[in-house]
Amino acid sequence: MCVAGFENEPMGSGFQLKGPAMNSLLDYQTSCYSLHIQESLATIDFTGDIFELGTCLETKSVLMSTLHSLDESPEIRALLLLNSPGVLGDERYCHFVSGAIAARRGGRDQNTVLDSYSNRPLQLERMTNAINQIAAEILKFRKLLIVGFEGDVAPAFFGAALAADYRFATDEMTFEPSHVKLELPPCGGLGFFLPRYVGHTKTRDLLYSAEPVSARELLSLGLIDGHFPSEVFRIECARNAAELSTIPLNVIMGVKAITQFPAQSMQAFLSFEDKVMDRAIAARSYRKG
Secondary structure, eight states: OOOOOOOOOEETTEEOOOSSOOOOOOOEEOSSEEEEEETTEEEEEEOSOTTHHHHOHHHHHHHHHHHHHHHHOTTOOEEEEEEOTTTTSHHHHHHHHHHHHHHHHTOTTTTOSOTTSOOOTTHHHHHHHHHHHHHHHHHHOOSEEEEEEOSEEOHHHHHHHTTSSEEEEETTOEEOOHHHHHTSOOOTTHHHHHHHHHHHHHHHHHHHOOSOEEHHHHHHTTSSSEEEOGGGHHHHHHHHHHHHTTSOHHHHHHHHHHHOTTHHHHHHHHHHHHHHHHHHHHHHHHHHO
16 A cells, blocks of 8 residues: 655644645455445454464554554544454453464464464464554554454453553453463553553452453443443444544644653563563463473
């Protein structure tokens, strides 16, 4: 995709577009997700195998390029990220992580998730890297970015979504503490963002607990901005995105520029998080032989 520049540079009249107008972005679909553009709202809907982002370099590269193009496009004012129930859930996440760890040990269940996955032992590292890259891209996205959760959500995906501006969920949505079941630390920047939202004490309580957290409790903690019945959920997400998009773009970009200053420290945190995860996997593998 060829895009014109959209420079985040304060001028006399604020943040300004530069360069020629960009051609309209086109809808497309992969086996992992789809992109749909309606006027100034872009929607990326994760409907397939989310773990392709870690096992297929091309899939990840196309997604990252799309996020960049949407950020650069003067036609787009907001991005909505959605998922089908189960896509970001505990069962698939635990399957993938367990299989990837087995592959590192040379175990027989290295293809436990899908036959299409290779038995290369770097699956987990590549998936973790993909999630971290997406979280970083979300954090630096200059337009409004809204996440809508359906179904249960594993820690890594919830952590990445905490980089977004707004989060909504279905009434039935839960945060699943998969990391406790796996005996591993959470990833996706969860340890970076959670204390900034709820403080150290509540972060500790949430991450040590093996109990799911309901959408109602997540709302009370300020970790989501609302929850809706599943039958009207996507309509409500689009409606909220449309309303928020009426905020002047100059205001949106300026507010995000001054409130997302921790982006640089996030990169250092994610590097440290990777090291902690490596040590935890090594210890887990040693205990389980």
